Amino acid sequence: MIWFLIVAALALAGGVLVVTARQPVHAALGLVGTLLAVAVMYVMLDAHFLAAIQVIVYAGAVMVLFLFVIMLLNVEQQPPTTRWRWLRPTAWGLGLLGAVAVAGTVLSQRRPVPDQAAVDAVLQGGDAERIGTVLFSEYLLAFHLVAVLLLTGVVAAVSLVQRDGEDRERPAVAAFEEDPGMRASEPA
Amino acid sequence: MSVPSEYFVALSAVLFGLGAVGVVTRRSAILVFLSIEMMLNAANLAIVAFARQWTVTGGVHALEGQGAVFIVLAVAAAEVAVGLGILVAIFRHRVTTDVDQLAEVRA
Numbered sequence: 001m002i003w004f005l006i007v008a009a010l011a012l013a014g015g016v017l018v019v020t021a022r023q024p025v026h027a028a029l030g031l032v033g034t035l036l037a038v039a040v041m042y043v044m045l046d047a048h049f050l051a052a053i054q055v056i057v058y059a060g061a062v063m064v065l066f067l068f069v070i071m072l073l074n075v076e077q078q079p080p081t082t083r084w085r086w087l088r089p090t091a092w093g094l095g096l097l098g099a100v101a102v103a104g105t106v107l108s109q110r111r112p113v114p115d116q117a118a119v120d121a122v123l124q125g126g127d128a129e130r131i132g133t134v135l136f137s138e139y140l141l142a143f144h145l146v147a148v149l150l151l152t153g154v155v156a157a158v159s160l161v162q163r164d165g166e167d168r169e170r171p172a173v174a175a176f177e178e179d180p181g182m183r184a185s186e187p188a
Numbered sequence: 189m190s191v192p193s194e195y196f197v198a199l200s201a202v203l204f205g206l207g208a209v210g211v212v213t214r215r216s217a218i219l220v221f222l223s224i225e226m227m228l229n230a231a232n233l234a235i236v237a238f239a240r241q242w243t244v245t246g247g248v249h250a251l252e253g254q255g256a257v258f259i260v261l262a263v264a265a266a267e268v269a270v271g272l273g274i275l276v277a278i279f280r281h282r283v284t285t286d287v288d289q290l291a292e293v294r295a
Contacts, residue, residue: 004191015203018222019210020189031222040243043189045236047254053261062268069272073279083216085237091212099205103198109291113192114244122243122250134255153266187248
């Protein structure tokens with residue numbers, strides 16, 4: 001229980017960093033902390049394979065991709081918007097109210113704690129062999145559709161980032177550096 | 189002694205709420221995207237907690253919850269690839285990822 005509280009505090013700290021950090025890189029690192037904490041939660045919930053996948057795919061590959069794009073685009077620090085001043089406190093109020101309402105409802109509806117022996121008998125630690133059996137039987141169609149989706153995603157990502165023929169010599173970033181007034185002319 | 193599943197679901201709800209706040213308050217599209225990833229993870233945590241709770245009632249199919257989370261992870265990976273590609277493409281044309289300046293797409 002004490003470990004759960006420590007890891008939950010880490011996850012929430014990372015989450016707060018994601019929402020409040022001024023530097024985008026700090027927000028991304030906060031999300032890495034949250035993802036690693038969630039991976040520890042998966043271990044506590046007897047989902048060992050998912051914990052490994054979470055660390056490798058999410059905290060590894062996906063977050064590296066995010067950091068690459070953050071550094072590639074060089075996202076500048078932005079001051080809070082002057083329009084919609086009410087938006088930020090309202091969002092915090094409503095968001096936290098909703099979260100606390102759901103959490104309070106869940107915590108007031110106590111259910112029997114799973115018996116570790118029964119969990120071990122059914123989940124068997126959630127190892128790769130058992131997950132694979134589920135994926136290739138109950139989820140066979142979904143598994144194939146995910147394969148098609150991943151292929152589509154790869155093709156889409158490549159074709160989105162590919163440049164058109166004519167502006168190959170003069171990418172937008174270089175054009176921006178030559179003409180700093182370009183942003184001012186953009187519609188606000 | 190194992191931790192009750194309610195605690196995991198409650199943590200998941202708070203993480204989801206934090207992510208929703210981030211989606212609404214953040215101005216850079218990349219940070220909005222980061223918040224969406226956190227919401228996805230909160231949902232996954234809830235599914236895994238429910239999968240374990242299912243064993244209480246003798247559900248022999250409790251592992252299917254973990255299989256579903258695996259599918260969600262794969263879909264999220266595809267979503268990140270396409271989403272970041274769109275962000276890079278938008279940045280090329282507009283030299284900004286500020287969602288307030290990209291608001292002309294609205295109806």
